[in-house]
Amino acid sequence: MIEILGYADRLAVRPGATIAFKVSCETGAESYRADIVRLRCGDDRPDGPGFQEALVADAAANGDYPGRKQAIDCGSYVRIGPAAAFDAIASFTLSALIWPTLPEADEATVLARWKGAAEAGAGYALAIDKSSRPCLRLGGGAQVWRLVHPVALQARRWYRLLASFDAATKTATLHCEPVDARWGDPASRPVSDRCPLEANAFGQGLVGVPFTMAAHVIAGMKGRWRGAGHFNGKIEAPRLHAQAIPAAQIEQILTTPLAAPSGASLVAAWDFSQDIPGTRIRDIGPKGLDGDCINLPTRAMTGRAWTAEAMNWKSRPQEYAAIHFHEDDLYDCAWETDFSWTIPQELKSGIYAARLRCGSQGEDYVPFFVLPERGHSRAPVAFLASAATYLAYANSHDHYEDPVAERCHGLTVLAPADLFLMQRRDLGLSTYDHHRDGSGSCWSSRLRPILNMRPKRALWSLNADLHITDWLEAIGQDYDVIDDETLHREGVSLLERYACVITGTHPEYYSTAMLTAMASYLERGGRLMYLGGNGFYWRVAWHEELPGAMEMRRGEAGTRMWTSAPGETGLATTGEPSGMWRHSGFAPQRLVGVGFISEGFDSGSYYRRLPDSHNPRAGFIFAGVEEEIVGDFGVFGGAASLELDIVDPKVGTPAHALHLAASEGHSNVYVIAQAETGANHPGMDGIESPLVRADMVFFETLNGGAVFSTGSIGWAGSLAHNGYRNNISTITQNVLRRFISPEPFPPSAGTK
Known part of the structure; x- marks a missing residue:
């Protein structure tokens, strides 16, 4: 039983602004404790880097509060x-x-x-x-x-x-x-x-x-x-x-x-x-x-x-x-505010949470992002939190309601949060879920408790992304945190003050404004480290009147749990076609050189370096790395794991991109994505098909910029191995140091 739940009125907040928290004590606790903490790593598994948080001891919101259970007006x-x-x-x-x-x-x-x-x-x-x-x-x-x-x-x-x-x-x-x-x-x-x-x-x-x-x-x-x-x-x-x-x-x-x-x-x-x-x-x-x-x-x-x-x-x-x-539609739980916190001007940008505790075991974390002041940056690096993707998966029931889930994920294991969500559909659905009437869920919102956007939960979305912030802290790199809902509202101005932007592990969902801003950033000489897989894949829209509401339609292709009815793939918010960005003429390869090809959730694998990794243009990437095989370790069994991306010049990988490494040795759980083939046939899995792999690429862009892509969600899960002393960490740090250097990248033949 989940004893305490909370959410905030916003996900991103800047110094001087106030964030309000809404809390419900589900088992009738008379009081609870709230503390503001800075999150570094959310992985509390015995074989992981370890959960790490830091108390913001002087936060005015810290204290004891009266408990109450708050009702939800669910249903449209x-x-x-x-x-x-x-x-x-x-x-x-x-x-x-x-x-x-x-x-x-x-x-x-x-x-x-x-x-x-x-x-x-x-x-x-x-x-x-x-x-x-x-x-x-x-x-x-x-x-x-x-x-x-x-x-x-x-x-x-x-x-x-x-x-x-x-x-x-x-x-x-x-x-x-x-x-x-x-x-x-x-x-x-x-x-x-x-x-x-x-x-x-x-x-x-x-x-x-x-x-x-x-x-x-x-x-x-x-x-x-x-x-x-x-x-x-x-x-x-x-x-x-x-x-x-x-x-x-x-x-x-x-x-x-x-x-x-x-x-x-x-x-x-x-x-x-x-x-x-x-x-x-x-x-x-x-x-x-x-x-x-x-x-x-x-x-x-x-x-x-x-x-x-x-x-x-x-x-x-x-x-x-x-x-x-639908009786299970939800935008805003509309709970009353229990406490608020005005962000101090001097507070460091980062991923924070209100830690809520009641009774002997009741605990919840309400994450939020503290951004720098608008128009300012406090570090040369920005970690771009994937707010749209967090919402797409918010409170997902997919991994135990999808009849073929065990084909990819193995035997289903239900955590306490899963059992709770099975009973409490009034907490709203993800865009992977079906409504009770069988239709697909087109909307998601952040104005509700999101149980799978928490530390100490499954290593997916936010909790997986905390592996990256943990690594940045471990190497002593200052960074700001920004988010892509804010990117949608503010455009390229949110990015342009940073020498380098680092994505999360799975920036899968992007609006037109978000993608346009990212492309503009690269055209202006920005550097992008795409440390994930299956990114920039689905086209979404944010509601212009309702903050924090995101719309999604599933088209006729793409790996999906439901399909929009005929004639209903157009987004109500914009009229744009939803579905895969590739079908709107902008495959992920055009932006970051690689795009989704396969997924599997049994065990990861490694990368083998390719001849391009010895090209002088890539010399800085592999400095200090003698091994030909990299990433044969990590919390997912290998750095090439979960969801994989490959190069594809036919849909946009730049001709001058260096194909640095490719994974191999994947199991038959990994199969070629449905969108990549017109029909099912033998030989489409990780054992038989050479297409089932993760590709690591690098290429220069206009005005001295560059892109580095890992092609795997699991990459970040290998950063902390052996106390952060490993070839995945070395490669990532080499790229980061060069990307924040003021020295422009010389144009290759493909960028002149």
């Missing part, structure tokens, strides 16, 4: 604030197009002005009951009445729903019609009945209650509303009229809501094809009752009018007028 929906137009409603018609994905789940609300539980609340709601049947729900608090349609909905089919109530006659009518007749579903007749509740009983006590879509609301802490009764699936063209309209006019209501005769009674007609990149829901009706998306539902989704003639929402937004809602 739309909320439209209270309005007089809603309060005036007696008779009404609710209508929408829906594409349910979990109709057999608990009762789900489609459109509503309802507060409280579905069984004992008040208001009116168009919903789907526990038997997958559409229903109209009316409630006065003491009694709830339902009109249920006899036809059970099928998953992933479009339906027109209409529910009306005539206050004068107390007659309710419910209509459900399948949109696509090809499925053979018979047209159904509307059902009607008189409501036994007192006249307008459902309208009592609704002042101040919002109108909602894909959920209704219940009272939360301190007067805040929370979502409940979440609908899983797509909704399109929701409408609200202030009269009971005959079901015969349903098509007009859904397609031409402003037309007479129904237009006169129109309260709101929401058009999801408008403002797709944003968080607002636009009402094209007369009253302007715009709403807000809560918890990042997926926009730019194909609607019932999608023709397959447009594969991106920007060209035909009217065909992308649907939103996909």
Whole structure:
């Protein structure tokens, strides 16, 4: 059991700014201890370099705090604030197009002005009951009445729903019609009945209650509303009229809501094809009752009018007028702040954490990056933390939910954090996960506890990257820490003050702005040490209105756990195609000389030097290294491990790049990546295929710059071997010393 959890309102912070921490004591501890620490190494395994942290003893935030358990409002929906137009409603018609994905789940609300539980609340709601049947729900608090349609909905089919109530006659009518007749579903007749509740009983006590879509609301802490009764699936063209309209006019209501005769009674007609990149829901009706998306539902989704003639929402937004809602979407846990810390001006840049402890064993670390002041640097070297990649994997369930995980990872071993996440999907998903309805998770956010972005956890992402900061500390090299979310916002100005930038072990996810900034840095003479593998691979976007929210779509290629539906690979935030950067014309080889080829998680291997390693241009790299085999050691069994990159001139490796070394001897667990071959065939694994390898490369760039790439995630896991005295450490230090030297690299034939 995880006893204490926390997160911060930001991941990167500069001197003089304040960072706020939110904490939940999950087992009811009355108090906890918080201390600010600087993280050096997070690897606490017996065969690793050892966990190392340093207490910031004078941090004003250090102290004891009262404990409490904080709730999470998980699940996406739309909320439209209270309005007089809603309060005036007696008779009404609710209508929408829906594409349910979990109709057999608990009762789900489609459109509503309802507060409280579905069984004992008040208001009116168009919903789907526990038997997958559409229903109209009316409630006065003491009694709830339902009109249920006899036809059970099928998953992933479009339906027109209409529910009306005539206050004068107390007659309710419910209509459900399948949109696509090809499925053979018979047209159904509307059902009607008189409501036994007192006249307008459902309208009592609704002042101040919002109108909602894909959920209704219940009272939360301190007067805040929370979502409940979440609908899983797509909704399109929701409408609200202030009269009971005959079901015969349903098509007009859904397609031409402003037309007479129904237009006169129109309260709101929401058009999801408008403002797709944003968080607002636009009402094209007369009253302007715009709403807000809560918890990042997926926009730019194909609607019932999608023709397959447009594969991106920007060209035909009217065909992308649907939103996909999920009960396990999450943007912000929205916890209250427990304590804050203003970063001292003199504090050294680095990777820090709020260390939280309660009881005898409860412990959590909330990492954050202290950047130098904007426009300044305090060291010649910057370690670039891969914030986008950390978020892509945040709270991932992939390694135990993916049916083929053991093919690559071996026998699954579940850590306490894994067991906790299996029970607590309200902590949000990674972009590797499936939602409960089976659709892929397109969004990730940092405004929640991220259990796999911690020291003392699996050696992946942040914890693996701490091997690099540990090594920098061990060799006495001053460095600043920056992050790539900040790189997205600030561009090349974040990099240009550094002689050398060092990546993490796995900078896999990059936005257009991030990649453009990195390319500009190299064009201006910057030096880049890419100490990882499978980098610069997937194209993502950051939400421009919601800090810390990152969007990802999985295209038709690339090693992936799910695939976007046809027509839905365009990013809602930008309209750009997502998927592999290679398919957008920018393979990783164009930037760093190597790109992803294979992965395997059984054991690593070594590199064998190639003739180019003896080229005078590479003399500085191998100074003091006599061995022809390097990296046959490390926490992963070898420096060439986990995920591997190779050179490929066909997609961008510069002609003048020196191919310094290549790994060999990989197992049959390592197979050629799916994107590299058109069909599966024998001989694609590490035993038989010469393509399964990690390549080490070096090349000069314009204006005296250079790139050094290792082609392996596992490289950093070998740096600390034998007390940091080994050929991997020597090679890396040789490159770093030369890269921070003011002497420009002379241009090779390929850079003139």
